[in-house]
Amino acid sequence: MNPKDAAVQNNPDTTLVTQTAPIATATHGGRAKCLQRLVRLELPVPRTVALSFSTVEAIASGDLPDVDHIVDQFPTDALLCVRPSSQDPDWGGPGAVLNIGMNDARFEMFSNTMGEEAAAAIYTRFIQSYAINVVRLDPDMFDEVEGEGKVALDETIAAYEQETEEKFPQSRRTQLRAVLLSMARAWNGTSARLLRQAKGAPADAGLGLVVQQMVFGLGAGHCGSGVLQLVNSDTGAPQVTGRYLSQSQGRDALEGGSGSMFLTSDPRGPALEDVLPEAFETLKDHATLMRRRLRAEMVMEFAIEDGAVHILDGMRVSRSSRAAVRIAVTLAQDGVISREEALMRVQPGLLTELLHRQIDATARRDVIGFGIAASPGAATGRLVFDSAEAQASAARGEACILVRRETSSEDVRGMHAANAVLTERGGITSHAAVIGRGIGLPCVVGASNIIFSQRDKTITAADGRVFREGDELTVDGSTGQILAGAAKMQEAALDDYFRTLMQWATDCADIKVRANADTPADARTARNFNAEGIGLCRTEHMFFDQGRLTVMREMIFADTSDGRRAVLERLLPMQREDFTQLFRIMKDQPVCIRLFDPPLHEFLPMDASGQRELAEALDLPRSDVTRRIEAMREYNPMLGLRGVRLGITVPEIYEMQARAIFEATVDAAAEGITVVPEIMIPLVSARREVELVQAAIEAVAAAVRLERGAPVEYRLGVMVETPRAALRAGEIAPYCSFLSFGTNDLTQMAYGLSRDDAGRFMSDYVRQGVFDEDPFHTLDHDGVGELLKLGAERGRLSQPGITLSVCGEHGGNPESIGFCRAAGFDYVSCSPFRVPVAILASAQLAIADKIS
Structure with missing residues (x-):
């Protein structure tokens, strides 16, 4: 290595890309780091200099590095290209500028070596790119350019000089300075900044640049450019795919056109494999080496010059959510990466796209x-x-x-x-x-x-x-x-690769994931997605079936306790069958059943035609029906007569439900299914509420044991969804086997905010920084989270073995799962279709802890 090379290689700001150069993704960007890795694999990468984030930031302010020193790293007659190198390729960056250094003298030189038409194409392309991307001229100014070769070049030069009123710059150094300045400032533009922030980039994300010697895909002999990858981006299946275009540069091949070739032999047209079989095999070998050594499926940008292959760039293959899962699983199955790394490479949110x-x-x-x-x-x-x-x-x-x-x-x-x-x-x-x-x-x-x-x-x-x-x-x-x-x-894509990934995730996760399931269909979905039980069965949804709704309304209109019990006797076998089906589907997994929660007026019709039909069904005057409905109307039903309050004032409902649960348990046991149902009391705020309901439920359990001559075991717990229940968890826990935090209502009550109305202004609140996130979407760690921590700590202090869980919608949010896991909760429960997301997020949290 000559002294000049060493000086540049050791300069952290303008670094010659060699095997040992001080280059990192965090300082020079992903493209620069990938090129260094390709150099380490001894692949034919053109000579490249990487500019760091700090250098590009300085350039944007007008403080350019020693451009002469950069140019001196390349042969005198070499053309250069500049490409962006952001930390994450998804954040984008300004477009690449090719053929820097092209001028009148080189046009004459290249005309002699590769032919006038190819030389003119290179020069024309560069002038137009320079005018649009560097000088910021309107692309329309070149609309009048017609023809090809020297004619097109002359027209392009004339259009440029007429618009700028100056000659096109002839110095390679002058051109490079202008390109670097333009690209650095483009990165800091308002539109570019907003665009990358929308893709998850931090506001201060840096940009690196790479200056690379051009390989001509134009000229005598076999010349061209293209891209190649070893998998299908839509499915993730093994497939050599890409395009090649003879006499082209950059990614021209991907723009289509009649001259673009397939890579592998194809009946639809000519292919690189047929035209240049040796180059094709070399490219496949290089791609296979990149996959194995870079431990990822890569797309390779290449150029062929007089039959010789050059690798210009490499980046991770763009992929659909379906392909992302298959690629990660296949890499692990092939021994390229570990199962844990495969799990870490799939974003939990991607699974949502696969499920629907x-x-x-x-x-x-x-x-x-x-x-x-x-x-x-x-x-x-x-x-x-x-x-x-x-x-x-x-x-x-x-x-x-x-x-x-x-x-x-x-x-x-x-x-x-x-x-x-x-x-x-x-x-x-x-x-x-x-x-x-x-x-x-x-x-x-x-x-x-x-x-x-x-x-x-x-x-x-x-x-x-x-x-x-x-x-x-x-x-x-x-x-x-x-x-x-x-x-x-x-269509949704739940294939073997998805199932394999989910099994690996289940094996790694260290916080259990259950499902909120109200129907047999929900329960079957939960089982298919590896849920470890039902964490919330909302029994009220079982009463809205048309055959049950009328009976439910009869119960509401009954004037006496005996009258209500008589009506509920007709619902008992239906409810018992509901629970028996759930126990069969879930087999020996836990099932947590929330007792009746909503206010009774929700079961009554609000419109005139519905009230008229109800009056006819109950054989009552319509005025009586209307008066009764009006009397049950509440100013704020969410905070009114519902949940445990209804269970205490109208105890017949909970008694019927408890009997249905216990009789279903005995029936399931007779079929060889071991069930210890978990009965959850909703909307608790005081210890005495739990005592009253506990006594009523135990009386029903004792009666069923006596009547059926069979043991009946169960676990009783409360749904902590009022702030007072969280604060007084120490008093409540001794009467419970579990505390399940219902974060939907807990968030409403902690904020004094209706979840149904929050959508009208929540986006404004988040945009103006009042809330970091919608608290109904991502758990509020500071406020609601503190209630969870206090409830968990006080509950465990008075009842050390108590089970803690979250059964609100936050149970399916990866960030919220991280909070629950750190707070020592035993499981989270979420909607069936969010179970895979929750399991993967839990696995990733466990793996991250293990790594750290």
């Missing part, structure tokens, strides 16, 4: 409005405006989108029948959102920029278009967009 149908990335989107992306997945269907019509559509085999101002418990059956739900109101933990995530139903809520008319059965988009009942729309619950018409879809 999504709009194809290539589909055209006619967006008519947007709301909160409340439940992932996408679906197309015809608009319906009530649950009855949704069920009728399902019976006819027609896909439908259920449109409601906001959903209530009465809409659950319609939601099950619909393909997606769209609501005007609501937030991330509103009724529609929670039920949608639970059953895997795409859902967009809080679509406030669309005008809803339930009376006219229309929705009106912001641009004035009106969509009526029966019109076809597409709802994208992953982005919050509402689209006109039917969009092209990509």
Whole structure:
């Protein structure tokens, strides 16, 4: 190595890329580091100098490094290119500039060596790129350039000189200075900064630059350029893929055109494998070496000059969520990486895309409005405006989108029948959102920029278009967009690679993940996704079936305790069968059943026609029905007569449910299924509430033991969803086997904020920094989290063996799982379709702890 090389190699700001140069991703960017790794593999990489983040930052301020020193690292007649090198390739950067150093003298020289047409193409390309990217001229100024070769070059030079009123710069050093300054300042532009921040980059993310000697894909002999990778980006399956274009530079091959070739032999046209078999085999060998030694599937940018292969760049293959899982699993199965590293390479959020149908990335989107992306997945269907019509559509085999101002418990059956739900109101933990995530139903809520008319059965988009009942729309619950018409879809992909990844994750995770499951279908989904039991079964959803709703209403209208018990006797066998099915599906896994929670008025019709039908069914005057419904109406139902308060004032409901649970337990045991049901009391705020319900439930258990002549075991616990329950957990815990924190209601009460109305202003609050995140989406560690910690500490202090869990929607959020794990919780419970995300997040947390 000559002294000049050594000086540059050891300069941390302008570093010659060699095997031992001081280059790191954190200081020079991913592209610079990858090029060094390729040099270490002794691959044919052109000579390259890397500029550090700090150097580029200085350049943007007008403080350029010794450009002469950089240029001196390359042969006198070499052309150069400059490419961006950000820390993460997804953050992007300014476009590459090729052929720096091209001027009139080199044009004459290259005309003699590679032919005038090729030399003119190189020079023309450089002038136009320099004009647009460096001098910031309008690209339209070259629209008048026609023809090829020298004619096009002369016209380009004339257009440049006419616009700038100066000669095109001829000095390689002058050109390089201008390119470096332009690219550095482009990185700091407002649009570029906002764009990369949207992709997750920090505000102060740095940019490196690499200056590389050009390899001509133009000239005499076999010349060209292309890209190659060893896997399919959509599926992750092994497949040599890419394109090659003779007489081209950079990524011209990917722009298509008739001259672009396939890589492998293909009946559709010529291929590199046929034209240059030796070069093709060399490229495959290089790619295989990169995969093994760089421990990743890479896309390789290459150039061929007179038959010789040169590797210009390497980067991780872009991949769909399906491909990301298969690539990670395959690399581990091939021994390239460990299982733990494979798990760490898949972002938990990617799994959401695999579990649901999504709009194809290539589909055209006619967006008519947007709301909160409340439940992932996408679906197309015809608009319906009530649950009855949704069920009728399902019976006819027609896909439908259920449109409601906001959903209530009465809409659950319609939601099950619909393909997606769209609501005007609501937030991330509103009724529609929670039920949608639970059953895997795409859902967009809080679509406030669309005008809803339930009376006219229309929705009106912001641009004035009106969509009526029966019109076809597409709802994208992953982005919050509402689209006109039917969009092209990509199906869910739960293949063997997904299942393998999830099994590895389950083996690594050290906090259990259960599912919130209310129906047999939910329970089966939970089992399929490796949930370790049911952490929350909301029994009230079982009462909204049409055959049970009328009986439930009879119970509400009964005037005496005996009258209510008589009606509930008719519900008992139905409820018992519900629990027996859950126990069968979950087999020997734990099932936590929350006793009845909502206020009774939710089961009563609010509209005149519904009240008239109820009066006829109960054989009562309509005035009596209306008066009774009005009397039950509450100013704030969320804080009214519900949960344990209802269980104490109307004890017959909890008694019936307890009997159904215990009789189902005995029936399951007779089938060889071991079940110790967990019975959860909702909305507890005082110890005495637990004492009263505990006594009532134990009395039922004793009666069932006597009647059935069989043992009945159970675990009793409370749902901690009021701040007082968290603060007084030390008093409550001695009466419990478990404390399950319901973070949905706990967040509402801690903030004094309705989760259904928060969507109207939450985005403004987050944008202005009032909240870091929507507290209904990501657990508030400081406020609600402190209540969880206090409740956990005080509960364990008075009852050391008590089980702690979170069963709100936060149980499926990776950040919230990290908090629960650190706080010593035993498990989290979330919607069935969020279980894989929670398991993977838990595994990654355990692996990260192990590494650290």
